[in-house]
Amino acid sequence: MILRTIFGMVVGWMASGVFALLGRNSQAALTIRPDRRQFLRNAALGAVGSVLALLGAGTGLLLWPRKTGDFGSALTVRAEDVPPVDGVPYRNIQGKFFLMHNSDGLLALYTKCPHLGCTVPWVGPPDSANAFQCPCHGSMYNYVGVRTGGPAPRPMDYMAVTVDEATGNVTVNTGEISERLAYAPEQATPYPV
Numbered sequence: 001m002i003l004r005t006i007f008g009m010v011v012g013w014m015a016s017g018v019f020a021l022l023g024r025n026s027q028a029a030l031t032i033r034p035d036r037r038q039f040l041r042n043a044a045l046g047a048v049g050s051v052l053a054l055l056g057a058g059t060g061l062l063l064w065p066r067k068t069g070d071f072g073s074a075l076t077v078r079a080e081d082v083p084p085v086d087g088v089p090y091r092n093i094q095g096k097f098f099l100m101h102n103s104d105g106l107l108a109l110y111t112k113c114p115h116l117g118c119t120v121p122w123v124g125p126p127d128s129a130n131a132f133q134c135p136c137h138g139s140m141y142n143y144v145g146v147r148t149g150g151p152a153p154r155p156m157d158y159m160a161v162t163v164d165e166a167t168g169n170v171t172v173n174t175g176e177i178s179e180r181l182a183y184a185p186e187q188a189t190p191y192p193v
Helices: 002-023 036-063
Strands: 074-077 090-092 097-102 105-110 147-149 158-163 170-178
Touching: 074 090, 097 170, 105 170
Parallel strands: none
Antiparallel strands: 074 170, 090 097, 097 105, 105 158, 158 170
């Protein structure tokens, strides 16, 4: 990147020298050239304009609304997709979570390993001490995401879950991820059976 910039500056300098030699005896030499003050004013205005344009473009990108149904937003899981108690979890690839259902209720586990961020797959079965196993460095987690082995510093993170009592649909807020040191029953959201 810097070499390309230096190359461009050298080529520009050489081209200006060639055009200066060619223009000495031409009509272009008689035209009025801007003085130093005009040049500096124009350069400063150009620089300020460029910065403002970049800031405007960056602000526009940050303020652009996110697509619904993507990671970082609230995602709905239909009642028929909610797993049975202590059953195989429901995986949502877009939301990057597993929806677990134990006797305490529902728990949405973030698929990112707290060790170095690898995606942790379900390897089952639910009653196993290593229901989840990180393929990168071997961290193992039980059904509710508590670390049972490996280098991970803590259990898997979890996401906020709400239940629509009327329909049984579950909403997982993938923008609200919480760390924890252990599993506590209040981390699970009660679900009507």
